[in-house]
Amino acid sequence: MDSTRRTARRLLLGLFVPTAPSLAWFISFGALALQLFAAIPANSSSQPRNSQPSLPDRSVLAPGDTSSRGKPANCTDLRTGTPFEVRAQRILGSAMLDSAWVPDSTRDCTGSPHGLARHAVSDGNGGIFVAWTASRRSEPDVLVQRLTSGGSVAEGWSIDATSVADFAGAREYPSLCSDGAGGVFVAWQEHRGAQTSAIYVTRLTGAGTLTQEWPAGGLRVSESGSEQAHPQIMSDGTGGAVLVWLERSGRRLGVRAQRVSASGTRDGAWPAEGAELVVGAPEFQVTLLRTLRLANDELLLVWREESLEAARLLAATVNVSQPPLHALESPRLLATGTMVGPPTMLADGAGALIGWSERGAGNESVRLVRLIAGAAVAPGWPANGAALCAGPVGFDAPAILADGDGGATVAWVDRRLDDDGDIFAQRVAAAGSRHASWPEQGFAVCVASGEQFAPALAPDGNGGAIVTWVDTANQPAGGSLLLAGQSVIRPQLIETSIDPGRVRFTWSVDRKTPATYRAYRIEEGGELRELATLIPDGRGQIAMEDAQAPEGREVGYSLSVSIGEEERFLTPIRVQVPVTPLELALQRAWSPPGSDVIRIEFALPRGPAPRLELIDVAGRRVASRTLAEYLPGQRSAEIRPASGTRTGVYFVRLTQGSRTLSRKVVLVR
Numbered sequence: 001m002d003s004t005r006r007t008a009r010r011l012l013l014g015l016f017v018p019t020a021p022s023l024a025w026f027i028s029f030g031a032l033a034l035q036l037f038a039a040i041p042a043n044s045s046s047q048p049r050n051s052q053p054s055l056p057d058r059s060v061l062a063p064g065d066t067s068s069r070g071k072p073a074n075c076t077d078l079r080t081g082t083p084f085e086v087r088a089q090r091i092l093g094s095a096m097l098d099s100a101w102v103p104d105s106t107r108d109c110t111g112s113p114h115g116l117a118r119h120a121v122s123d124g125n126g127g128i129f130v131a132w133t134a135s136r137r138s139e140p141d142v143l144v145q146r147l148t149s150g151g152s153v154a155e156g157w158s159i160d161a162t163s164v165a166d167f168a169g170a171r172e173y174p175s176l177c178s179d180g181a182g183g184v185f186v187a188w189q190e191h192r193g194a195q196t197s198a199i200y201v202t203r204l205t206g207a208g209t210l211t212q213e214w215p216a217g218g219l220r221v222s223e224s225g226s227e228q229a230h231p232q233i234m235s236d237g238t239g240g241a242v243l244v245w246l247e248r249s250g251r252r253l254g255v256r257a258q259r260v261s262a263s264g265t266r267d268g269a270w271p272a273e274g275a276e277l278v279v280g281a282p283e284f285q286v287t288l289l290r291t292l293r294l295a296n297d298e299l300l301l302v303w304r305e306e307s308l309e310a311a312r313l314l315a316a317t318v319n320v321s322q323p324p325l326h327a328l329e330s331p332r333l334l335a336t337g338t339m340v341g342p343p344t345m346l347a348d349g350a351g352a353l354i355g356w357s358e359r360g361a362g363n364e365s366v367r368l369v370r371l372i373a374g375a376a377v378a379p380g381w382p383a384n385g386a387a388l389c390a391g392p393v394g395f396d397a398p399a400i401l402a403d404g405d406g407g408a409t410v411a412w413v414d415r416r417l418d419d420d421g422d423i424f425a426q427r428v429a430a431a432g433s434r435h436a437s438w439p440e441q442g443f444a445v446c447v448a449s450g451e452q453f454a455p456a457l458a459p460d461g462n463g464g465a466i467v468t469w470v471d472t473a474n475q476p477a478g479g480s481l482l483l484a485g486q487s488v489i490r491p492q493l494i495e496t497s498i499d500p501g502r503v504r505f506t507w508s509v510d511r512k513t514p515a516t517y518r519a520y521r522i523e524e525g526g527e528l529r530e531l532a533t534l535i536p537d538g539r540g541q542i543a544m545e546d547a548q549a550p551e552g553r554e555v556g557y558s559l560s561v562s563i564g565e566e567e568r569f570l571t572p573i574r575v576q577v578p579v580t581p582l583e584l585a586l587q588r589a590w591s592p593p594g595s596d597v598i599r600i601e602f603a604l605p606r607g608p609a610p611r612l613e614l615i616d617v618a619g620r621r622v623a624s625r626t627l628a629e630y631l632p633g634q635r636s637a638e639i640r641p642a643s644g645t646r647t648g649v650y651f652v653r654l655t656q657g658s659r660t661l662s663r664k665v666v667l668v669r
Contacts, residue, residue: 087452088468091445093464123154126149127147127148127149133172133529142172144164156206171188171200173189180239187199187231189245201241203264213264222256240261241259246289252281253287255301255303256277257275259323279327281305288343289302290342290343293320296373297321298373299317300316300371302354315371316375332375332376337359339358339360353368355368355398363392364391364392366442370430380433385432388412396412397453399457406429406431407429409425410425411423412425422444425465445469481568483563488561498577503549505519515561515563519544588600589652596640601636603634603635607656608657610654614639614653617648617650623640623645
């Protein structure tokens with residue numbers, strides 16, 4: 001590592017790694033980090049709200065500063081040493097901005113532009129282990145690094161980070177936990193060879209080597225053979241670890257768990273395929289999972305289930321010291337609605353704080369609840385969470401900072417003023433009521449023009465909070481970017497293609513100034529997952545394709561442009577990814593006036609190539625074509641009858657495998 005990059009890392013980490021309270025400054029920004037926060041004295045609180053008043057307009061947003069963009073903090077990406085900028089504000093406990101406060105980049109940086117992806121844990125010696133997904137091979141790979149309290153790479157570790165496996169395979173979604181002996185457990189999702197995605201785990205020593213007895217390339221945690229995704233790992237308290245993941249079985253998507261020993265074997269008392277915790281139903285699919293280790297060997301699970309019309313958020317606990325003998329029964333229902341955003345979880349003493357956004361009956365809100373042992377709601381808190389802000393607008397991405405007294409400060413992205421998104425915050429007391437000095441609908445941290453997103457929180461050490469966020473308005477206006485002293489024409493999006501599980505973008509780029517272009521997907525927790533480095537073709541175009549886009553939800557993508565050590569992120573693109581149809585459907589067939597073709601609209605599931613035919617009333621086929629080139633999704637196609645086909649009644653027949661559908665159509669020639 002060159003001296004400039006090493007110095008930058010020291011500046012970023014130097015003051016907040018040596019002790020557990022100061023380690024929280026770094027960890028609070030990791031996507032699934034430990035989040036160990038210093039206590040914040042609680043203020044007096046108001047009575048719980050029984051109503052949800054209408055949202056204020058811009059004229060009554062005081063005391064927040066509606067013109068300020070926040071204050072810049074110049075940071076360094078821990079993965080690459082690349083500089084980037086976040087915006088920050090200090091909110092006093094009395095709900096006022098501290099105009100004299102100056103950000104300290106050694107304490108207020110987020111580790112990477114959207115929070116360090118994916119996970120960071122203490123190494124027990126003042127430093128950290130950190131893991132992320134990178135595309136340094138032809139396929140995504142999971143890399144692990146250990147950094148000392150001074151921000152330098154620990155002895156024995158490669159400055160280029162360590163891969164969890166030394167052979168080909170598409171590895172992503174890492175999760176970390178300490179092994180209690182100076183090393184680290186690392187879990188990930190992998191497509192290995194021709195097999196479906198599976199969950200693997202390995203154990204690395206403090207020196208960055210594979211722990212003795214562990215298999216090279218990791219231990220496969222389940223023998224089910226079903227598609228597995230999104231692992232989360234935590235210590236079992238006895239030197240081993242417990243893993244939880246999503247698993248698809250046929251049309252069902254549920255949750256399983258497994259326990260592994262310190263020596264790299266599955267616990268023989270647990271099922272070889274993993275214990276089934278949540279049984280997915282065809283009408284409600286588990287689409288998101290969060291876990292948190294509580295006291296007394298309890299593991300808290302919070303998961304989202306979705307159907308085509310609704311969503312719900314549920315919670316339950318399981319004892320990690322014994323194998324679950326059956327699926328979780330009677331989970332606690334936290335939220336229902338047409339949409340429930342990804343939950344944020346934070347350990348708080350013997351309990352946990354859970355935050356989320358939800359939409360239903362024309363109203364949206366940001367909510368917070370405190371759960372204790374057995375996933376019970378803490379005394380005084382509403383069963384469906386305290387509403388921190390509500391109205392007919394969009395809210396998402398809540399970040400939580402515990403106050404050490406059972407309450408919290410929460411920040412979120414708020415779209416009450418425009419669709420771009422602003423940063424608001426609220427402070428909640430131990431019983432779920434709003435602090436008296438804070439505005440009823442939230443405090444305006446930043447409502448300047450442009451898009452603000454990815455909020456994060458850390459304590460200020462004096463009863464307030466430091467809020468950081470990403471702001472796209474720090475990009476130069478107009479059609480160019482200034483990078484490393486050079487002007488680069490801003491990439492222009494020229495083509496978009498969106499299919500179930502697949503998103504493709506094409507941009508035109510500057511052909512005169514050499515730059516590096518990287519495409520990222522914004523995960524639901526707000527962190528960035530690098531998809532690829534894009535190489536311009538001979539026409540000056542770059543193309544990104546995400547062949548594993550999450551179906552049935554809004555997904556964000558970001559393009560970055562870099563020259564040398566400086567990288568600039570463009571405004572994210574958000575698209576709604578459709579769901580793959582479950583069965584073939586012929587929805588419409590007609591002959592457009594003045595045309596000699598028959599057109600159809602149909603839903604195409606995964607399966608054999610479909611065939612389209614036109615049949616006359618005598619059962620004779622007058623036209624036929626294959627639709628092998630069509631991908632699954634909502635599609636349209638046309639078929640042209642042979643010359644000489646007369647005006648009359650015909651039947652359109654659509655076949656896929658053993659399923660055949662037909663519709664009557666009138667052809668006028």
